[in-house]
Amino acid sequence: MPKETFLKLNEAKRKQITDAFLKECAVKTYDEASVSVVVKKLGIAKGSIYQYFDNKLDLFLYLIGECSAVKMPYVESIKREDYSDFWSYFRDLFLCGYRFDKENPLQSHFLHSLLENLNSPSIKHLFKDMMKQTVSAFEGIVENEIELGLFKNNMPIKTMGFLLYKVGVSIQEELLFEGAINPLKSIESNSPIYEGKKELLMQKVDDYIALVKPSFNKKQL
Template sequence: MPKPTFNNLKADKKEKLTKAFLREFSIKTYDEASLSSVVKLLGIAKGSIYQYFEDKLDLFMYLVAECSAVKQKYILHLKREDFPDFWTYYRALYQEGVKFDLENPLQSHFLHSLAKNIQSPSIAELGQKFQKQTIDAFTQMIQYEIDHGYFRADLPAATLAFFLYKSSLALNEHMQVFHHLKPEESIQKQEPVFAGQKDQLLLQTVDEYISLLRNAFEK
């Protein structure tokens, strides 16, 4: 996490630094991202970064925490018990994700590229940790549905959770293959990940995946 020297910076300087590194890690993988190129662009000494963060990983984890906190403001108010079924709730999470993307494009790009970033060899252990946390969260969601008699109980919740996790990743890949989603281009244009009509296509694709998943998960 940031050192006190970073927290003591003026808000505009903190924002400038944060945005510059968000863009770098969104365009490149963790191992490819260069602190030197960013500080050169900003016109500051590379050594100053180490006055703010312990190392590259410390900076990266700060960006993860910052972007996650912003997105949570959009989705944490959604409660499963407020929806008639899991799939309505699942779709609402994507709807809020679209709002997050449209209003916070840079943070959205960073989180969208996170799955690719954590595959970098130098942070493989961190990638496994993130993956486990995500699957554990899905497992809790699935177990709730099983316990309340909504989902099939003949398979472990973890198996269904892993399938849902992989389906969510496939959904993003689907958008790139069939709907020409190109995050690397939209970030250069400083546009949201789902710029133009891509947000509507995303929700349409979510509905298609739900129709498949419903048959696999429900009793």
């Protein structure tokens, strides 16, 4: 958590510092990201950062919390109970993600690269903990759909949860592989990752849904 000295800074100063570190951590892994590089760009003393945060990890966790807080209202703007089937809801989550990316490109870039950052050797434990929490959340989604009688109940929930999690990851990975998105290039111009790619993104989402839907859905009699 940031120290009181950081919270007492005026909003413009806090944003300047936050944005600078978001950009650094969006283009480099955690171990590669440099506090020295950022403070040089900001024109402030390196020691001042440690008056605001206990250490680099404390700063990084603050960035995760800030970006997650910005994204959460987009995710929470739709409710599962408002949809008759899971996959329509799942699809609209990507539309929410697209709006988040469009309106908050810097935070979107940071979260887009978060898994790679967390996979840095010095914070592997965080990667494992976050993966467990994430996959557990998807297992909860699967359990809910089974209780609703919409998902199959003859497969391990852990396997179904992990596969559902990987669907979202795979969509991003394929778009990267195809060169349809280029986060390293778009962040330099402060552009959204998916700028001009909405139709391509949603077509990819529809393709993946078509592939995995029969594997999850319970056959209706």
